Amino acid sequence: MAEYEDKVLHELDGIKEYDNPMPGWLMAIWWGSLIFSAAYLIFYALSFGEGSMESEYRAEAQQALTEVQAHFDANPLVPPTPAELLAGAKDPAVLEKGAARFARTCASCHGEKAQGLIGPNLTDDRWIHGGSVGQIFQSVAKGWPAKGMPPWGRVVKPEELSALVSYVRSLQGSNPPSAKPAEGEPFAPEPIPGS
């Protein structure tokens, strides 16, 4: 630390004031921040309309799109076949995964036992948007936003989405307590192979 002269300038109520110079490093911060800010302001003013947060956002979204597309080009999204979805309905590992996802994502509207709550009952033999596993998969993936069903294809992992549909198929005819009255068209469930 620099040596200071410590010359007393004033005294008030027993408090003395020295007249020491301001530390050089502190003044460096001052001038540095001023110069930086002036330069930034000029740079900002010259790039007015460009490089703003909107265009940064557009660039970010565009880059993400390219990356995601490249990902899917390398790892094509293969939708499950109905046979796979039906086979999953008797595979304990798949059902466990589907049940866990159902509890986190679906139960708040369809009820813990899929008995129907805000959304329709998923255990009965009537379906508003079709009851084949393929149609259920579509409803879950794309949603019915106008009716309050969000599209989950962007949110839930593909394999979890399949497990979810298998799980829902497995609940057919489970007759949970306090079920919501059936809505939609009748649909005979597709047979689960081997059961």
Place this chain on the structure above:
Amino acid sequence: MSDSVRYDDRTPRLFFLAAVVWAVVGMLVGVLIAAMLFMPGLNLAPYLTFGRLRPLHTNAVIFAFCGNIIFAGTYHSMQRLLKTRLFSDVLSRFHFWGWQLLIVGAALALVTGTTQGKEYAELPWILDIVIAVLWVTFAINFFGTIAIRREKHLYVAIWFYIATIVAVAVLHIGNSMVMPYSWFGSYSAYSGVKDALMQWWYGHNAVAFFLTTPFLGLMYYYLPKAADRPVFSYRLSIMHFWSLVFVYIWAGPHHLHYSAVPEWASTLGMLFSLILWMPSWGGMVNGFFTLRGAWHKLREDPILKFMVVAVTYYGMSTFEGPMMSIKSVNAVSHFTDWTIGHVHAGALGWNAFLSFGILYWVVPRLWKTELYSKTLATAHFWVSTIGLILYQVSMWVAGITQWGMWRAFEPDGRLVYPDFIETVIRIVPLYWVRLVAALLFFSGLLLLVWNVVKTIKSAPADYAVEPEVSAPPLVRDLAAPGAVTPANTYDHALYRLQHSLRHGVHRALEARTISFTVLVVLALAVGSLVEAIPMFFNKANVKEIASVKPYTPLEVVGRDIYIREGCYNCHSQLVRPFRFETERYGEYSKAGEYVYDHPFQWGSKRTGPDLHRVGGKYPSLWHVRHMARPNSTTPGSVMPRYPHLLTDRFDTSLVASKMRALRAVGVPYTDGDIDAAAAAMDGQAKAITAEVEAQQGPQGLADKEITALTAYLQRLGTDIRWKRPPQQPAFAPPAVPVAAAGQVGPAR
């Protein structure tokens, strides 16, 4: 005029005691809400919920605890620095009791949900007027004391007090412009983006002029006193005082990066925050360097320990602040617990620690006795310091963790944590650490209370006898030695000018209170006006959107419930233009969407998810069930239950006055709209309850508050059309089995 004065020490004694009482209250509420954040069962709706108690905590610690410390320290130190008694005993008493009553009124208002819905400016308009009256009382008493001073020059502490009094008055009046619709209810005169700018001009400068400048003034008096060392540099005092006053006022918009506020404003906010680094650190340097030659005293003296940590934390916070104002850093810290950590580093580390140091120094002197126990004070210091560090570190980690989870993407473009609740549950362990930290800090405070009580009990019987100090009255008119010329000649005036400038311009200014104060006002005005005027007069700053319409009467009532319950304390209404936000919430927010929002409700912290695009996201029954029992729709939710919303009827009697008040501040309601309000409310409420009942929800909610709130929530963010940018390839459907196809009804 007598050659001696008696100081009024009763007034500072009362204010110091009140500060201790409100510190206990305010920090106790703080501990409670720290626990509520992860133990939602502690919320007792309707009065004791997080949304109502958080404003109570902030108001109590800032305006009750710190406010009383400011008044106490100012009144105590200024008498000694100006060698005179306080201007008026009557005003002092009125100020004291008025302020305490105001605090009680404020607490009642906040727990009953009577709020303006703007952070740190929640109090209803009628209490805002009381604040203004009391602040003017303080100002008259303060400037009156200066007018009767017996010391010619104003010491640096007084400069900071002047800046405080002037700036807080301007900020309070500027941000409290409202149109009342009842004795306790009102709407902000500003809408949306303008309200946001005014609010953070106020909010940031409340930090500047309520928590920084007055405390710097206190530091300049009590630190050299406690250390018994001279102030390091008078030049530095001048430099950092004026730069602080000029620069601070510009920095507010740094709270609004990546928001709908125009970018030029938040850019100015950022740059002036960076420039603010030196002016802030000037105070720290003057504090630290004043201790040169006194560092050895630190080992023994708990008072200096508190003061040194206070100055350290002041330095750390005023470094962290400018860093957080940089756009890219703010993108991380904003809406997370990092901000909470930053605020508490300043509030606990700087304001509370300096206050504790002052209390330990001043209480024995004001009661003419010795401190009861130095050991207790040292214990207080260590317990609170550990609490302080734990608090800050836990909030840093929580903030960065949450930000990292919010923005995490899978390679296929999905969010890794699409459920917001996952990001909440992850930081619960850190909330535990924070609760422990808060308890440590609070137990330290209880040690102080014990120490202060025992000290006061040991006061001699004659402690209240006012000290008499010799102080000859100021000789105002300086005649040249031997001069017989009339005082109004040119030569004499020149002589006086030369005389007053003998020690420099600033020294001359220190003897001229009015000029000094006018310069402070000018310094404050520049930044305020440069940022505010374009916002109000250049329409390009808020681009109009034709599809954005005023709220319906039912939505207005619902919005008032949203404000009353303090939803903005945990939920933002501002989607920033980041991919991770638009993917989670939807299209980013536009300035034109907020033009009918009086006040704006952007919030500053996301304990829960953003709500600007919540309209239409869920069925109405989801909201009904969620408010009654948040866990039923969001397992693990930490939100309080609001069962009273399903049983209380919404208020219809004030709707016409509310709409008229809104019209007065610019919402284009016609007389026809107002006349038809009752019918419109009825119709909208029935439509919502029809949907709820069709989904087997509870019956008979058409006149209940939940329906009005749901109407508002379902409206949010729906005035513009937007769709998500494409992200993943269409998920081709599995072929529909031929056998099954025939049985399927037509797809909708």
